Amino acid sequence: MKSIVIGKTVIGEGLPKVIVPLTKFNDEDLLVELSNVKSMNPDIIEWRADFYRKVGDLPSVRHLLSEIRTEAYDLPLLFTFRTQKEGGSGDASVSYYQKLLEEVICSRKIEVIDIEWNIAKPFIDSLVDLAEKNGVFVLMSHHNFQNTPSKKEIIDRFRSMEQSGAHMTKIAVMPKDFHDVMTLMEASWDMKTKYATRPFIAISMGKLGMISRMAAGLYGSAATFASGKTSSAPGQIPIGQLRTIFDLLHKG
Numbered sequence: 001m002k003s004i005v006i007g008k009t010v011i012g013e014g015l016p017k018v019i020v021p022l023t024k025f026n027d028e029d030l031l032v033e034l035s036n037v038k039s040m041n042p043d044i045i046e047w048r049a050d051f052y053r054k055v056g057d058l059p060s061v062r063h064l065l066s067e068i069r070t071e072a073y074d075l076p077l078l079f080t081f082r083t084q085k086e087g088g089s090g091d092a093s094v095s096y097y098q099k100l101l102e103e104v105i106c107s108r109k110i111e112v113i114d115i116e117w118n119i120a121k122p123f124i125d126s127l128v129d130l131a132e133k134n135g136v137f138v139l140m141s142h143h144n145f146q147n148t149p150s151k152k153e154i155i156d157r158f159r160s161m162e163q164s165g166a167h168m169t170k171i172a173v174m175p176k177d178f179h180d181v182m183t184l185m186e187a188s189w190d191m192k193t194k195y196a197t198r199p200f201i202a203i204s205m206g207k208l209g210m211i212s213r214m215a216a217g218l219y220g221s222a223a224t225f226a227s228g229k230t231s232s233a234p235g236q237i238p239i240g241q242l243r244t245i246f247d248l249l250h251k252g
């Protein structure tokens with residue numbers, strides 16, 4: 001498997017990497033949140049720009065992104081605009097989604113960009129190409145807040161995203177019972193042992209799925225999301241507690 005190297009952070013080797021989201025609505029609060037989150041020692045920071053009040057205005061996004069870059073300094077940054085269809089707050093046309101992502105990629109202020117596979121299908125090649133030209137890694141993602149698809153569907157989706165040029169893939173799904181959590185983990189185990197050529201993230205959301213965040217590295221997930229000052233999805237565990245659990249479950 002080809003790992004992803006961002007400075008000192010290697011995704012796909014060692015302990016699963018911990019990604020902490022920033023979810024505030026305005027510049028001032030977001031920068032305060034960032035400075036708090038930084039002190040919690042995340043491996044990667046995610047800006048969930050779909051929560052940002054001025055996300056529809058490209059100059060505002062550019063300006064705040066610059067400030068985030070300066071404040072984050074050498075911490076790897078992941079940019080995400082999560083659409084409503086996939087459980088986020090993002091309400092944008094497909095053409096604005098594309099424009100926003102292109103703008104952010106070309107700014108070269110981030111290391112990783114989240115691209116939703118479903119919405120970006122028609123222009124995925126050009127986005128991946130643009131990301132590569134600008135030295136940005138593509139995290140191709142799929143979310144299902146309603147249920148957990150079958151093991152085969154999860155594996156097929158992971159593999160299709162890899163084939164679309166992703167440097168890393170992610171699937172987050174909602175369990176209805178513990179069998180669904182096991183389905184997600186089993187699909188990931190098969191990915192890890194049989195198919196994956198790139199690091200991937202697999203998450204079973206909600207309280208039932210919390211175990212998938214705690215045991216990420218044991219079944220193949222190369223990273224997971226934890227809460228910092230706020231949480232961006234159901235079931236996220238505060239980063240400090242997650243690190244303690246990682247020490248118990250993943251170390252010697």
Ligand SMILES: O=C1C[C@@](O)(C(=O)O)C[C@@H](O)[C@@H]1O
Nearest residue numbers: 021080172203205225232233
């Ligand atoms: O896609 C993901 C995963 C996530 O939904 C989670 O379940 O932790 C949290 C989001 O912020 C992130 O973009």
